[in-house]
Amino acid sequence: MFSETEFVNTKHGWLYLCSLTDINVKCRKDSVIVTWKVGQALASYPSRLLLGNCAPSKFSRTSDGGGKAVFHYRLSECRFRQMVTTEMHETSNFSLTSAANSRPEWVRPYLEPAFGALQDYGRLVFSMGLLNDDLSGPALSNVFTLGSFIYVWAAVEQQMHQPLMLYMEECVATNTAVIGPDSQIFPVIANQGCLVDKSSRFLPRSDSSFLLLQLQAFKFAMGSEVYLHCKLVVWDPDDLNEEKKACLNSIGRWELLDDPFQNDLCHCCDSGCRTRKRVLGPLVINSSTSNNDGNKSAFLGKDYS
Known part of the structure; x- marks a missing residue:
C-alpha cells in the first residue's frame, strides 16, 4: 500500500498516491460523489485537496487525526472528460494506482436494527x-x-x-x-x-x-x-x-x-431570506384603568415573515 508521504511528479504537478481503499466513488446519472480518506498531513490543509479543479464539497476530521473529503459535483464540472464509443459511455477525471495484490473476501451483509437516545450538553x-x-x-x-x-x-x-x-x-x-x-x-x-x-x-x-x-x-x-x-x-x-x-x-x-x-x-x-420574526400587538397604554377592554387577539403573536 502507498503511504501518505509518497508523491509522484508529473507534467501536471505533484500527485499523491493512495490506496484504492481510501477512495469511494458513487456514480449517478448526472453527478458523482467521491469520498477520499486522508491522513494527518493532508488533513491539515483541506483546501489543497482537489478533484480536477473542484475543492471538497464537505470536509470533516476523523478520530484518528486524519480527515474525510467529500466531492459532490455534476459531470459538467471539475474538468470531467467524456468518452463515447459504440458500446459504452465513460466519464473520467483521475486515475488511481494501487499496490494491492489480492482482493478481500466477500462478506455477507446483514441488517442489525439499533435504537437509542442521544443526550448532550456543554458550554459553547x-x-x-x-x-x-x-x-x-x-x-x-x-x-x-x-x-x-x-x-x-x-x-x-x-x-x-x-x-x-x-x-x-x-x-x-x-x-x-x-x-x-x-x-x-x-x-x-x-x-x-x-x-x-x-x-x-x-x-x-x-x-x-x-x-x-x-x-x-x-x-x-x-x-x-x-x-x-x-x-x-x-x-x-x-x-x-x-x-x-x-x-x-x-x-x-x-x-x-x-x-x-x-x-x-x-x-x-x-431578495430576502426567511426569518422567524414575530409581531405582538397592538398594545394600548392608558393613563388610567378606565378602559381595560382591549383586543384579546393581541395576546397571540402573529407571523409576518
Whole structure:
C-alpha cells in the first residue's frame, strides 16, 4: 500500500498516491460523489485537496487525526472528460494506482436494527481571529493593502456538546469598536449567511466547528482602524436551510458552501431570506384603568415573515 508521504511528479504537478481503499466513488446519472480518506498531513490543509479543479464539497476530521473529503459535483464540472464509443459511455477525471495484490473476501451483509437516545450538553465558546497567508498560524500584522486577502477564522469550542455546524449569520465592517449612531457601516455578510462581497469567499471547512473567510481588503475607512462585527451561530449539520447557511457568489451564481447540490437555499440572497420574526400587538397604554377592554387577539403573536 502507498503511504501518505509518497508523491509522484508529473507534467501536471505533484500527485499523491493512495490506496484504492481510501477512495469511494458513487456514480449517478448526472453527478458523482467521491469520498477520499486522508491522513494527518493532508488533513491539515483541506483546501489543497482537489478533484480536477473542484475543492471538497464537505470536509470533516476523523478520530484518528486524519480527515474525510467529500466531492459532490455534476459531470459538467471539475474538468470531467467524456468518452463515447459504440458500446459504452465513460466519464473520467483521475486515475488511481494501487499496490494491492489480492482482493478481500466477500462478506455477507446483514441488517442489525439499533435504537437509542442521544443526550448532550456543554458550554459553547465562540472565537474569531486573523490567520497568515498560508493558514498555518495567527497573522503577524493587522495592516493590509487594498486588494490583498484577509483570512478571518471563526470557531466554536463545543466541549461536551454533540457536533454542531458553525455559521457567520451576519458580519459588518465599521470604523468603531462599538456600533453606534455615528458609525460607518460596510456590510460583508447579510441575509443570514450570504457573503455580499463577490471578491471574497468561504474556504472549504476542515471541521464543522470552524469557518474560514477569505476576505479581500476593500476600500472602506482607508488608513483608519476597521472593526469586523460578526454574529456567530451553530446549528445541526444535517439541517441546512435558508436560515442556517453559508452562501458565496461564484461566477455569477450563488453556491452553498457545505453542499453545492442545495444551492437553491441561497436563492433568497438576492431578495430576502426567511426569518422567524414575530409581531405582538397592538398594545394600548392608558393613563388610567378606565378602559381595560382591549383586543384579546393581541395576546397571540402573529407571523409576518
